[in-house]
Amino acid sequence: MQNKGSVSVIVPCWNDEAALEKLLSHLNLMAKNERESLQLIVVDAAQSANCLEICQRHGSLWVPASPCRGEQLRLGASHAVHSILWFLHADAHLTCNCLPAIRDAINSGASGGYFAFRFSNASCWQSRLLEKLINVRTRFGIPYGDQGLFFQRDIYLTCGQHDASPLFEEVELVKRVREQGRFVELAHGVGVDARRWQRDGWWRRSLRNRLLAIAYYVGVPASRLAAIYSSRK
Secondary structure, three states: OOEEEEEEEEEEEOOOHHHHHHHHHHHHHHHHHHOOOOEEEEEEOOOOHHHHHHHHHOOOEEEEOOOOHHHHHHHHHHOOOEEEEEEOOOOOEEOOOOHHHHHHHHHOOOOEEEEOOOEOOOOOHHHHHHHHHHHHHHHHOOOOHHHOOEEEHHHHHHOOOOOOOOOOOOHHHHHHHHHHOOEEEEOOOEEEOOHHHHHHOHHHHHHHHHHHHHHHHOOOOHHHHHHHHHOOO
């Protein structure tokens, strides 16, 4: 049974327990401050005992899964009991209490939304320029999962949920949800970990991501692109 106005948070995880523990701790603090009934769902592709222990410690439902992010997100959503679904990556950095803004957006009639792209742990001219460019792109294109997508649960289900694929699983979903009503951008709240850009190079990583997106749009299978995405070569 859905609880209207409350939020189910769905977190896919795969060998990212250190970041996950920080995220769950922050989410519980937000819920306590808001006196909110917040449901936490972690879908663990590694099926690790360490992840299970962390979930038990933070009052989160632990759901074992196979390593495919789209399938993880769909499985997590199937366990949700609240009327708002909020999907977060395990390494997301929460920079403020996001719950009131999410609820206000949905209560105002939005079908869903996302957070403006911000790096959480980098402040250089490259990161600042990339933030501006990515935010321009997402207003006309697709915001991805690292931007904390959230949806009205009924609309999410009506629109077919995430694709059961390991990459670009949110693309068709976001397109369909936008057809249902306003899909809003929230200015503050979720920070993206910059470690992959710092490791691979700011512009090299961004160019690679764009080339993968172009390949997806021209019909290259997501499973093939996921293997390239995961490779550091």
